[in-house]
Amino acid sequence: MLTFSLHKRGKGKDWDKGHNVYCLLDATNTKKTLVEEIAKFLRESRISKALMDKTIVYESHVRRFWNSARYDKENKMIHLAVRKKDEKGLDVDLEIKFGVGDLRRVLELGDSDNDPTIIPERLAKGMWCRMGFTGLINGKMLKTSFSNAYKFMMHCVVQSLSHRKGAYDETSDYIMNIITSLVQNRR
Structure with a gap:
C-alpha cells in the first residue's frame, strides 16, 4: 500500500x-x-x-497579489505595492519587486536563467x-x-x-x- x-x-x-x-x-x-x-x-x-x-497561501491573497501586481517585460520583474503598518500603526504602501532569480533563491533551486x-x-x-x-x-x-x-x-x-x-x-x-x-x- x-x-x-x-x-x-x-x-x-x-x-x-x-x-x-x-x-x-x-x-x-x-x-x-x-x-x-x-x-x-x-x-x-x-x-x-x-x-x-509549509507555507499556506490563500486564494484571496493570490487574487489580491495579482490585482495589484504588474509585470515589467523589459526587466522581467514583477512590481507590486503592499500595504503595511509602520511603527506608529499607520498604513504605508511598500513597493516590492522580484523576478525569477528571487524565486529560485528563496526556493533554493540552485539553477539559473540559462538552464x-x-x-x-x-x-x-x-x-x-x-x-x-x-x-x-x-x-x-x-x-x-x-x-x-x-x-x-x-x-x-x-x-x-x-x-x-x-x-x-x-x-x-x-x-x-x-x-x-x-x-x-x-x-
Whole structure:
C-alpha cells in the first residue's frame, strides 16, 4: 500500500487549503514503506525545499497579489505595492519587486536563467518508459501507470508544485519536465 503524509486539508474562507500542499518526506513518515528510497531521493534533491515548504497561501491573497501586481517585460520583474503598518500603526504602501532569480533563491533551486526549462518531449517520454510507464505513451500521462515509488514522487511534485485544483492523477507537460530533470539530475 502507498503510504505517505500530506498536510491536513481544511477549508479556508475562500479556498481549499489542500491546493499546493507540502509533503512530509521525513524519514520517520516513510521508514519501512514502499516509498522510503524515493522519499530519501526527494529530501536530497534540488527541489526539496519547494516540496516541503509549509507555507499556506490563500486564494484571496493570490487574487489580491495579482490585482495589484504588474509585470515589467523589459526587466522581467514583477512590481507590486503592499500595504503595511509602520511603527506608529499607520498604513504605508511598500513597493516590492522580484523576478525569477528571487524565486529560485528563496526556493533554493540552485539553477539559473540559462538552464533549460523545457526538455524535448522525446527525451521526457523515453525517460518515463525507463521509469516503467505502462500507459499509452502518446496519451494522457497518468500517475497510475507507474510503480508505487514513482507514483509517490509524482504525487509529491503534482501536489506541491502544480497549479491544479483537481485531476491530480494527470501529469501536465511542465510536471513531466520537472520529473524528467529530477530523475536525470538536471537543473
